[in-house]
Amino acid sequence: MKKLINTAFGYAIASMAFGVFYREFTKWNGFTGKTTLAVNHLHLFALGTVLFLVLALFAKTTSLTAQPMFRRFYGLYNVALPFMTVMFTVRGVVQVLGIPLSSGADAAISGIAGIGHILMGVSIVMLFLALKAVAKTEE
Numbered sequence: 001m002k003k004l005i006n007t008a009f010g011y012a013i014a015s016m017a018f019g020v021f022y023r024e025f026t027k028w029n030g031f032t033g034k035t036t037l038a039v040n041h042l043h044l045f046a047l048g049t050v051l052f053l054v055l056a057l058f059a060k061t062t063s064l065t066a067q068p069m070f071r072r073f074y075g076l077y078n079v080a081l082p083f084m085t086v087m088f089t090v091r092g093v094v095q096v097l098g099i100p101l102s103s104g105a106d107a108a109i110s111g112i113a114g115i116g117h118i119l120m121g122v123s124i125v126m127l128f129l130a131l132k133a134v135a136k137t138e139e
Contacts, residue, residue: 001056001059001060001065003065004052004053004055004056004059004065005052005053005056007048007052007078008048008049008050008051008052008053008056009049010048011044011045011047011048011049011052011081012044012045012048012049014044014048014082014085015040015041015044015045015048015049016041018037018040018041018044018085018089019040019041021037021040022035022037022038022040022041022092025037025093025096026096029096029097031095031096033095034095035092035095035096036088036089036091036092036095037088037089037092037093037095037096038092039088040085040088040089040092043081043084043085043088044081044085047081047120048081058131058134062134062138063134063137063138064130064131064134067130067133067134069126069129069130069133070126070127070130072126073123073124073126073127073130076119076122076123076126077120077123077124077126077127079119080116080117080119080120080122080123081120083115083116083119084113084116084117084120086116087109087112087113087116088113090109091109091113094109
């Protein structure tokens with residue numbers, strides 16, 4: 001449970017840092033349009049902080065963290081979420097700075113971001129499998 005709370009705390013700090021970065025970077029560059037930098041804060045807060053606080057509650061009352069699938073989820077998820085965040089940042093910085101991209105570079109950023117989303121989807125399926133295993137053993 002302590003590991004999950006520490007993970008949630010780490011994501012909370014990252015969420016706040018990205019929120020400040022978004023606000024200050026766009027202000028410093030005089031940018032007033034839409035940018036993917038805006039979604040970093042919410043993604044890290046909801047998918048990082050809130051999810052791991054809820055999982056800490058589950059861990060307190062169940063054997064969730066003992067499930068092998070949960071350990072796989074934890075590892076993959078903590079690769080996927082930062083990976084997605086990095087790609088949101090790359091896309092957002094390009095948008096704010098107005099860097100013209102070739103269609104290949106634009107597609108590469110989208111493709112790499114897509115890989116992060118696929119990893120996130122796989123890890124969420126792993127989480128549900130772990131939750132189902134816990135529910136089955138603790139009926």
